[in-house]
Amino acid sequence: MSASEAMAPAASTVGAIDCDLHPAVPNAKALMPYMDPYWREHMLRRGLDSENYDLMAFPPAAPINVRPDWKPASGLPGSSLAVLQAQALDPLGVSLAICNVLHGAQAVMSEDLSAALCRGVNNWVAGELLDRDPRLRASILVPQHSGELAAEEIERLAGDRRFVQVLMLAMAELPPGRRQMWPIYRAAEKHGLPIGLHAGSTFRHPPSAAGWGSTLLEDYVSYAQGMSAALNSLLVEGVFQKFPDLKVVLIESGVTWLPASMWRVNKTWRGVRSEVPWLNRLPADIIRERVRLTAQPLDAMDGEALGRVLDQLGSDDMLLFASDYPHWHYDGADPVPPGIPPAMLKKMMVDNPRATYSRL
Amino acid sequence: MASRHVVAAADEIPPGGRKIVNVRGRQIGVFNLGGEFFALINVCPHQGAKLCEGAILSHLVSDGPGDYRLERQGEMIRCPWHCWEFDIRTGQSWCEPNDVKAKTYNVTVEPGGTLAKGPFKAETLSVAVERDYVIVEM
Ligand code: FES
Numbered sequence: 001m002s003a004s005e006a007m008a009p010a011a012s013t014v015g016a017i018d019c020d021l022h023p024a025v026p027n028a029k030a031l032m033p034y035m036d037p038y039w040r041e042h043m044l045r046r047g048l049d050s051e052n053y054d055l056m057a058f059p060p061a062a063p064i065n066v067r068p069d070w071k072p073a074s075g076l077p078g079s080s081l082a083v084l085q086a087q088a089l090d091p092l093g094v095s096l097a098i099c100n101v102l103h104g105a106q107a108v109m110s111e112d113l114s115a116a117l118c119r120g121v122n123n124w125v126a127g128e129l130l131d132r133d134p135r136l137r138a139s140i141l142v143p144q145h146s147g148e149l150a151a152e153e154i155e156r157l158a159g160d161r162r163f164v165q166v167l168m169l170a171m172a173e174l175p176p177g178r179r180q181m182w183p184i185y186r187a188a189e190k191h192g193l194p195i196g197l198h199a200g201s202t203f204r205h206p207p208s209a210a211g212w213g214s215t216l217l218e219d220y221v222s223y224a225q226g227m228s229a230a231l232n233s234l235l236v237e238g239v240f241q242k243f244p245d246l247k248v249v250l251i252e253s254g255v256t257w258l259p260a261s262m263w264r265v266n267k268t269w270r271g272v273r274s275e276v277p278w279l280n281r282l283p284a285d286i287i288r289e290r291v292r293l294t295a296q297p298l299d300a301m302d303g304e305a306l307g308r309v310l311d312q313l314g315s316d317d318m319l320l321f322a323s324d325y326p327h328w329h330y331d332g333a334d335p336v337p338p339g340i341p342p343a344m345l346k347k348m349m350v351d352n353p354r355a356t357y358s359r360l
Numbered sequence: 361m362a363s364r365h366v367v368a369a370a371d372e373i374p375p376g377g378r379k380i381v382n383v384r385g386r387q388i389g390v391f392n393l394g395g396e397f398f399a400l401i402n403v404c405p406h407q408g409a410k411l412c413e414g415a416i417l418s419h420l421v422s423d424g425p426g427d428y429r430l431e432r433q434g435e436m437i438r439c440p441w442h443c444w445e446f447d448i449r450t451g452q453s454w455c456e457p458n459d460v461k462a463k464t465y466n467v468t469v470e471p472g473g474t475l476a477k478g479p480f481k482a483e484t485l486s487v488a489v490e491r492d493y494v495i496v497e498m
Contacts, residue, residue, distance in 0.1 A: 179425075179426075237425060238424060238425030238426075239425075241424050241425060242424055242425050269455070270442070270443075270444050270455045271442045271443040271444065272443065273454075273455065274420055274443075274445075276422075276425075277420040277421060277422035277427075277428060277429075278422040278423070278424050278425050278426075278427065280422070282455070282456070
């Protein structure tokens with residue numbers, strides 16, 4: 001028996017709730033039956049139906065975005081439900097899994113085309129995934145550069161309780177706290193949908209604050225800082241005050257950066273809080289109450305140090321179990337990183353996801 | 361037991377004004393808020409700056425993003441170093457009122473005539489019967 005086989009898994013995933021699973025739309029042609037007639041013809045006239053609309057932030061063939069043993073013989077990783085069931089849902093034994101489809105629909109320049117594609121993807125998710133496996137739940141993709149159109153899409157789908165969250169990319173045309181984005185939060189709050197901010201960017205600006213990098217490596221590392229900036233924007237612009245029932249889930253951007261970031265925002269707030277008099281409590285306390293994070297990847301250091309950093313989060317309620325399938329963050333059969341303090345581990349598999357997603 | 365110290369003639373510190381005084385080797389800021397007097401230690405609980413020499417400002421209040429109002433004008437002192445704000449009446453910090461506080465002292469105003477009866481200490485002032493005086497207890 002090898003050392004890795006001998007090691008007991010950190011926690012059983014049987015019955016757990018996977019809060020970040022990435023099915024993929026196989027290609028734009030697959031979307032066509034799910035699009036409005038006008039936009040279907042628009043796609044055909046422009047030849048857009050032969051595009052794939054991969055997000056630049058997640059090139060699907062890059063090794064980091066598909067674990068080698070999960071690479072399909074053909075097609076995009078995550079594009080076959082049968083394979084996804086065999087590689088993720090069945091072996092992990094999860095009770096529920098939230099599908100976060102990463103798709104260029106959210107990034108295209110035209111707000112109207114973006115809205116049409118998002119409708120198409122959401123309809124595809126309902127028809128090809130939610131109708132076919134009762135374990136699946138999903139996030140609503142929204143044309144996030146238009147607060148108004150995004151809110152319309154939330155309203156359109158809110159009646160379908162299998163949609164449990166609104167998905168946005170962390171970096172877009174505007175920092176997410178800006179008031180133009182508030183129609184999204186108003187609609188999400190009204191329908192009990194958390195906002196899932198996913199790592200990545202619509203590339204309206206460099207993903208690094210230092211400018212355009214040369215490599216995927218730089219971009220990928222910068223996604224954690226982009227998430228931190230997105231969180232600060234929501235916090236400082238007062239989104240949590242304006243929408244008191246709204247929760248925000250930070251997805252796939254690591255976890256261990258957050259304690260240092262909370263310390264820094266608390267410290268700076270004490271001196272310059274007069275810019276934002278509505279921010280009338282310690283920012284870290286607001287984060288602990290209203291912000292959740294998927295636990296894959298954690299950006300984990302070795303076990304003991306990880307425990308100390310996670311203790312600094314100051315809450316056992318924040319972590320949500322996620323496989324992040326098919327992205328390559330772990331090897332073997334155990335998606336739960338070692339070293340998470342026991343009290344936290346106990347809650348992150350089922351209790352925290354249920355408390356976060358009121359529709360589960 | 362606290363002793364009582366005459367630190368200023370009342371009319372030396374007009375409404376909105378302040379005076380930094382020395383009492384038993386300690387620097388104290390004495391403030392006049394609309395005729396009521398308050399005293400704070402001149403040491404910031406954060407890192408020890410001369411708190412009472414900072415800007416005298418208002419309470420900023422807001423009901424939510426985009427709402428900006430001033431209340432209790434002139435009743436907050438902002439530390440000259442890192443801009444933490446303290447309530448002159450209570451010494452409580454704005455950010456963490458229950459955990460971070462500047463020390464306060466009891467202040468009274470008494471006519472010079474009654475001060476002759478003591479006990480009080482007038483270390484640097486000579487007391488005239490016809491004026492009112494600010495007394496700090498320490
Ligand atoms: S010393 Fe007063 S705020 Fe830092």
